Amino acid sequence: MLQYVIAGLALGGIYAIASAGLVITYVSSGILNFAFGALAYFVARFYYYLHTQQNWGILPAAVVAIGLCGPAIGILLYGVLFRYMRLSSPLIKVVATVGLLVAVPSVATLIFGNQAIQSAPGLAPEPVRVFHVLGVPVTLDQVIVYCCVLATVLIGAAVLRYTDVGLKVRAMVDSPAMTGLSGTSPNAVSVGVWAVSIFFAGLAGVLAAPIIGLDPVNFTLLVAAAFAAVVAAKLRSLPIAVGVGLLMGILTSLIQRYLPSNSNWTTEIVDAIPFMVIAVVLIYNLVRRGSIGDGERVGGPLDRAIIPQGESRLAGSTASALDAGSIGLLGRYLGPALLLVAASVLPLIVQGFWVGLFAQAFAYGIIFLSWTLVVGEGGMLWLCQITFAGVGALTASQLAVNHGWPVLAAIVAGGLVALPMGLIVGFLSIRLGDLYVALVTLTFGLLMENLVFTQNIFVNQGLGVNMTRPAFAGTDLSFTYLSLAAFAVVALFIMNLRRSSTGLALNAVRWSEPAAKTTGISVVQMKVLVAGLAALVAGIGGGFLAAAQTSAQPGNFDTFAGVIWLAVLVTVGVRSNVAALLAGITFVMLPALAQAYLPTWTANIPPVLFGLGAIGVAKFPDGTLAQQGQLFRRFLQSRVDRRPVTLSGVALAGDGAGMVPTEPTSGTRLTEDVSP
Amino acid sequence: MTSADDAAFAKGAPFADGTGAGTAPAVAPVLAAYEVSVRFGGLRALSDVSVEVPPGRIVGLVGPNGAGKTTLFGVLSGLLRPTSGRVCLRGEDITAASPQLRARKGLARTFQQPELFLGLTVREHLVLAHRVRFARSRLLTDMWNPRALFGTSKAENERVDGLLELLDLTRVARAPVASLPLGTSRLVEVGRALAAQPDVILLDEPLSGLDLRASENLTEVFRRVVANREHEVSLLMVEHDVAAVLALSSTIFVLDFGELIARGSPEQVRHDPAVRAAYLGEEAPVSRTGTASTNGSGEP
Numbered sequence: 001m002l003q004y005v006i007a008g009l010a011l012g013g014i015y016a017i018a019s020a021g022l023v024i025t026y027v028s029s030g031i032l033n034f035a036f037g038a039l040a041y042f043v044a045r046f047y048y049y050l051h052t053q054q055n056w057g058i059l060p061a062a063v064v065a066i067g068l069c070g071p072a073i074g075i076l077l078y079g080v081l082f083r084y085m086r087l088s089s090p091l092i093k094v095v096a097t098v099g100l101l102v103a104v105p106s107v108a109t110l111i112f113g114n115q116a117i118q119s120a121p122g123l124a125p126e127p128v129r130v131f132h133v134l135g136v137p138v139t140l141d142q143v144i145v146y147c148c149v150l151a152t153v154l155i156g157a158a159v160l161r162y163t164d165v166g167l168k169v170r171a172m173v174d175s176p177a178m179t180g181l182s183g184t185s186p187n188a189v190s191v192g193v194w195a196v197s198i199f200f201a202g203l204a205g206v207l208a209a210p211i212i213g214l215d216p217v218n219f220t221l222l223v224a225a226a227f228a229a230v231v232a233a234k235l236r237s238l239p240i241a242v243g244v245g246l247l248m249g250i251l252t253s254l255i256q257r258y259l260p261s262n263s264n265w266t267t268e269i270v271d272a273i274p275f276m277v278i279a280v281v282l283i284y285n286l287v288r289r290g291s292i293g294d295g296e297r298v299g300g301p302l303d304r305a306i307i308p309q310g311e312s313r314l315a316g317s318t319a320s321a322l323d324a325g326s327i328g329l330l331g332r333y334l335g336p337a338l339l340l341v342a343a344s345v346l347p348l349i350v351q352g353f354w355v356g357l358f359a360q361a362f363a364y365g366i367i368f369l370s371w372t373l374v375v376g377e378g379g380m381l382w383l384c385q386i387t388f389a390g391v392g393a394l395t396a397s398q399l400a401v402n403h404g405w406p407v408l409a410a411i412v413a414g415g416l417v418a419l420p421m422g423l424i425v426g427f428l429s430i431r432l433g434d435l436y437v438a439l440v441t442l443t444f445g446l447l448m449e450n451l452v453f454t455q456n457i458f459v460n461q462g463l464g465v466n467m468t469r470p471a472f473a474g475t476d477l478s479f480t481y482l483s484l485a486a487f488a489v490v491a492l493f494i495m496n497l498r499r500s501s502t503g504l505a506l507n508a509v510r511w512s513e514p515a516a517k518t519t520g521i522s523v524v525q526m527k528v529l530v531a532g533l534a535a536l537v538a539g540i541g542g543g544f545l546a547a548a549q550t551s552a553q554p555g556n557f558d559t560f561a562g563v564i565w566l567a568v569l570v571t572v573g574v575r576s577n578v579a580a581l582l583a584g585i586t587f588v589m590l591p592a593l594a595q596a597y598l599p600t601w602t603a604n605i606p607p608v609l610f611g612l613g614a615i616g617v618a619k620f621p622d623g624t625l626a627q628q629g630q631l632f633r634r635f636l637q638s639r640v641d642r643r644p645v646t647l648s649g650v651a652l653a654g655d656g657a658g659m660v661p662t663e664p665t666s667g668t669r670l671t672e673d674v675s676p
Numbered sequence: 677m678t679s680a681d682d683a684a685f686a687k688g689a690p691f692a693d694g695t696g697a698g699t700a701p702a703v704a705p706v707l708a709a710y711e712v713s714v715r716f717g718g719l720r721a722l723s724d725v726s727v728e729v730p731p732g733r734i735v736g737l738v739g740p741n742g743a744g745k746t747t748l749f750g751v752l753s754g755l756l757r758p759t760s761g762r763v764c765l766r767g768e769d770i771t772a773a774s775p776q777l778r779a780r781k782g783l784a785r786t787f788q789q790p791e792l793f794l795g796l797t798v799r800e801h802l803v804l805a806h807r808v809r810f811a812r813s814r815l816l817t818d819m820w821n822p823r824a825l826f827g828t829s830k831a832e833n834e835r836v837d838g839l840l841e842l843l844d845l846t847r848v849a850r851a852p853v854a855s856l857p858l859g860t861s862r863l864v865e866v867g868r869a870l871a872a873q874p875d876v877i878l879l880d881e882p883l884s885g886l887d888l889r890a891s892e893n894l895t896e897v898f899r900r901v902v903a904n905r906e907h908e909v910s911l912l913m914v915e916h917d918v919a920a921v922l923a924l925s926s927t928i929f930v931l932d933f934g935e936l937i938a939r940g941s942p943e944q945v946r947h948d949p950a951v952r953a954a955y956l957g958e959e960a961p962v963s964r965t966g967t968a969s970t971n972g973s974g975e976p
Contacts, residue, residue: 493819500818501811504804507795515791518753519868520779520808521815529816 003136004253012249013145014208018226019233019241020152021200026235027173028193029082031093032435034563035100037223039198040205041216042108043070047206048120048214049112062123062206070202071195078194083187085618086176090434091381091570096618098567101560103611105216106604114604120209145207152200153242160238169193220560224446225274231439232281248277264454272450278443286431335629336578343581347480355476357588359548362483365584366541368569369490369577374534375566376575377498378527379510381438384425384445385538386562388418390554391448392539394458397465397552407470411543415536422535426528445559453554464553467546483544490537491577506530564610571613573623582625704767706731706910707752707783707876712761714747714934721747722934724761729876732908734898736925736942738918740954743931745914746788749878752912753785754778766875780809782875784868786882788914790861792853798864799849802836805871836871843867843897859890866894870901870909879913883920891917895924922946930954 018036025033033039047065050056056064077100085093122128124140131138160166168189172179176186205219212218228248233241252273259266347358367389374382392414399410425444429437452458458465473482497503508516509526516523546552566574568587573579591606598605613624620627705728714722722744729735739745750756752763754775763771770778784805793801807814811829840846843863848856853864862882869877879898883891901909915921921928922942930938930951938948945951 496822497819500821501804501807501814502816502819504793504796504800505808505815508793508804511793511795512791514755514775515787515793515865515868517755517775518779518783518785519805520776520812520872521804522774522776526815 001254001257002134004257005250006133006136006138006142008250008253009246010142010145010249011211011252012246013149014204014211014222015226015229015249016149016242016245017152017200017207018204018223019229019245020156020238021197021204022223022226022230023233023236023238023241024193024200025197026230028169028190029086030090031082031085031097032227032230032235032439033197034094034097034223035104036197036201036226037219037221038101038104038216039070039073040201040208040223041214041219042073042104042205043198043202044120044205044209044219045108045112045117045214047202048117048209051121058121058123058125066199066202066206070199074194074196074198075191077198078191081615081618082194083190086190088618088621090438091375091574092617092621094381094383094435094438094563095567095570095614098563099571099611099614099617101220101611102564102567102614103608106607106611108216109604110601110608117214120214122207122210141207141210148203148207149242149246153239156238165192217560221271224442224560227439227442228274228277228281231278231436234285235435244277248274251277264456268450268454272447275443275446275450278439279447282432282436282440282443286428335625335632336576339578339582343484343585347477347484352476354592355480356548357592358585359476359480359483360545361585361588362480362487362581363541363544363548363584364565364587365487365581366483366490366544367538368541368565368580368583369487369494370534370538370541371566371569371574372494372577372580373497373530373537375570377494377503377506377510378530378534379506380426380429380527380531381434382425382441382531382534383438383563383566384441384448384559385534386557386559386565387445387448388422388535388538389542389545389562390453390557391418391421392542393467393546393552393557394453394465394542394554395539396543397467397546398457400468401466407468407547411540411547414543415539418539418542419532419536422538423528423532425535426531427524430524430527442559442563445562449554449557449559453557458552458554464551464555466551467549469547469550479548483548486540486544487581490540491580494577502526502529567614568610570617571610571623573625575622576625579623579625703730705729705764706766707912708764709748709752710762710764712748712751712758712763714744714751714756715759720934722751722758725931725934725936726761727912727929727936727939729910729912730927731875731910732902733926734902734911734913734924736921736928737912737914737931738916738921738928738945739931742933744934745931746880747934748931749785749880749914753783753878779872779874780812782873783878784870784872784874784876785878786862786865786869786880788880788884790858790865792856792861792864794852794854797850797852798845798856798860798867799836799840801853801864801868802839802871803832805868806832806835806873809872809874835873839867839870842870842900844893858885859887862886863894866897873907874909876910876912879911879915881914881916883915883917891920895920898924 018040022033022036025031043065046069047061050065051058051061081096081100085096088096122141123144129140131140131143160169168179168184169192171182171184172186172189176190179189180186204222208219208222212222225248226245229241229245232244252270255273256266256270259269343358343362347355350358367385370385370388371382374380374385392411394414395417396407396410396414399405399413400407405413425441429440432440469479470482473479497506505516505521505526508519508521509523513523516526542552542557545556549556565587569580569583572583572586587610590609591603594602594606617623707729709725709727711724711726712722713720713724725744725748727735727737727748737745737748747756751758751761754770754773754777758771761771762769765778765781765783768781770781770783773781793804796804810832837846840849843866845860845863845867848860853861856864862885866877866879866882882894882898886894898911898913902911913921913925922945925942928939928942928945929936930945930948932954937950937954938945940948
């Protein structure tokens with residue numbers, strides 16, 4: 001027993017340090033750093049490069065990698081990215097960090113090479129010394145982890161509680177705006193916080209490397225586990241996060257003792273423990289408090305008062321709505337029409353392999369439309385659409401191949417199986433704040449991925465399940481057009497929904513739940529409705545994707561891959577049907593083009609571009625498509641009107657007291673621009 | 677009313693001027709709260725507060741900051757559950773009803789900080805509110821029906837266009853509300869409330885932040901709405917501009933530290949010693965609307 005506890009404490013210690021880093025950045029900036037694992041990997045890989053590949057000693061390598069490189073990355077990221085995001089919506093914060101999650105490992109590969117590293121040294125000299133405590137072996141690496149956890153807790157608590165720096169950090173947590181008015185620069189404090197946070201990421205990375213190897217996927221999963229401790233700490237309490245992190249490590253170790261070691265279920269249950277902890281903690285808090293969400297608020301009343309209208313909600317700013325009011329039908333539909341024509345014609349021009357890729361691109365487009373529904377229209381930050389797509393794909397392939405159903409019926413049935421799951425997750429997450437909704441949906445995806453998608457009926461010895469295509473669309477070209485037609489049907493439905501009474505009500509719920517309720521709209525009904533529809537669409541898209549790829553592989557529906565899909569979509573635009581199509585084409589074609597026509601080393605460039613694009617949403621939350629569209633329309637208007645055109649802006653609450661604004665004119669705003 | 681309700685009202689000082697302010701109203705109140713208390717942890721935000729809103733009248737609710745006015749609005753609209761007490765709409769106990777159900781039964785409200793749907797235009801706000809009340813099934817059926825995009829009823833158009841004209845919003849009817857200044861935003865909120873043809877509207881500081889002309893226009897709109905005999909509407913108004921409340925209201929309730937310290941006609945409230953001591957001060961200077969006021973800013 002003691003042996004398991006000691007081993008669990010080492011793993012728990014790494015969870016604890018990671019969760020400390022996550023909590024520190026969350027309380028000071030409102031950002032739950034999904035890239036924490038990727039950054040931990042980068043620092044650990046740098047340490048490995050210095051210590052193992054360049055033969056540096058442990059101490060200088062650790063000082064340079066953890067003590068200098070980590071904080072320097074934190075400072076750099078704050079300077080170029082995070083300082084612009086303090087007032088951004090949760091979606092933008094998540095997407096920007098997901099951009100980093102995608103880009104950082106690829107940057108590491110570009111710098112350090114793509115060598116697979118199964119075992120990496122920790123901070124202990126090799127061969128690692130082993131002590132015996134009460135007859136139980138304890139490695140020096142484990143002792144170092146315990147010491148680091150202890151130092152984190154003691155030094156962290158002492159600095160926060162007793163020092164001037166700690167006072168400033170606590171003041172900034174309460175209200176950055178008031179801290180600024182009191183003469184302390186919130187930026188200076190934030191830079192320090194981000195430096196410390198990435199220091200913790202690096203420390204956790206180097207300590208974890210001997211246990212999990214140097215694989216970015218493992219690092220991301222490690223941090224996903226640390227999310228459980230962060231959720232238990234209600235995103236804010238450092239001691240609770242550290243404590244729960246330690247307990248979770250011990251729990252994981254102890255469960256391994258009692259489960260049969262030769263069962264597949266053991267691995268699946270052990271991997272799922274952190275996500276079960278998240279589910280239990282959220283359900284407990286939900287039952288006890290009725291709702292969860294206050295913890296997400298960053299800053300005080302003054303900080304909230306200066307958030308520009310529209311930036312406090314999901315799915316971009318109000319700039320699109322303002323623009324929509326100032327352009328004609330031609331300006332609104334010219335770009336989308338051109339893209340649709342191009343998407344229709346290109347499969348006829350290209351040949352062979354590329355035609356099949358277009359079928360996949362359109363299938364991805366359908367899945368992306370499910371996010372257009374749930375995030376763009378519903379305003380809910382869902383991260384598990386890929387899971388519904390997986391459910392659709394696996395169900396459709398089972399029904400079509402193993403039960404002889406007609407393919408299209410099987411695909412629709414796959415969507416219908418996903419639909420009730422969407423309804424249930426939607427209902428359970430009604431009373432949660434935006435970030436908790438993200439975490440619940442992420443947890444649902446990870447649980448499904450670990451407990452359901454791993455069943456052999458789906459995995460089939462790693463081969464997946466074959467998927468057929470309808471007889472009338474057996475060729476790549478005909479199936480490509482069938483996929484495009486399916487995309488068009490879903491897109492038209494969403495277009496109709498957006499302009500219908502249902503769309504008005506959804507819009508109302510998205511922007512103000514209290515006002516929607518007191519207008520007579522059932523928030524629960526609308527949210528559950530859009531959640532179910534989105535799951536249905538994702539399931540159908542998954543079925544089409546499986547048919548395009550001619551097999552359904554559970555491994556293609558990893559939850560974190562879905563977060564990357566969302567990042568790609570948000571980068572292009574989450575509120576536009578055409579953006580979903582463009583995102584699907586970009587997501588499939590860019591890597592394929594790089595692979596086909598560029599040198600091998602450039603294979604890591606598309607992920608970096610996707611990552612940088614996602615980071616770009618911090619500056620332009622409506623996505624690149626809307627951004628380019630706005631620039632194009634303004635160019636046209638300025639040519640036509642020959643009148644000055646104002647830049648995109650948002651009206652601050654309380655920006656005027658007149659009853660009726662200036663008569664709107666083409667190309668001009670109704671109010672003064674007050675872009676932050 | 678039950679005997680318990682009578683007893684609740686008996687707790688306040690009776691008014692015997694025959695205006696219906698101090699005695700139990702002759703007609704049944706359209707909206708009433710009986711002995712409502714709200715606690716937030718150890719803080720008692722409201723203590724046994726009872727208010728009644730008669731049909732077709734403007735009722736004022738005043739009190740210093742922190743008196744519990746917005747909390748009471750939260751309880752009346754269903755956004756807050758009272759610790760104890762009852763809320764009745766047209767005699768029906770709605771204490772346990774959700775905000776949306778209350779809205780469908782004829783209760784509308786505005787907010788201290790305008791809560792608009794930033795993705796919608798001015799007209800869409802009114803259309804949505806009208807449909808929620810009178811064509812509710814369209815919220816679920818429209819998305820399946822392409823013809824629904826063009827299917828606005830004559831009654832809906834008349835109602836919405838009439839309100840846009842009444843509120844002088846026709847010129848900005850198709851403008852996104854995100855582009856509107858505060859004063860216009862308040863009008864849109866009022867329009868959204870009126871579009872549902874409610875029996876009662878709770879107005880939370882509707883004149884706050886408006887300039888003199890805007891304030892006068894809006895108070896005139898309130899008078900016209902209440903004077904409309906085709907559909908009887910009552911207004912319960914929280915407002916810091918006490919002078920405006922005194923000028924508009926037939927009955928005023930005064931809250932202080934979560935307790936009802938006075939109720940009655942404007943004249944009675946103006947001379948109530950408890951109100952003067954707690955709120956108005958010894959003198960009531962002339963306000964921007966030409967009647968008695970607390971101070972130049974309208975704040976107590």
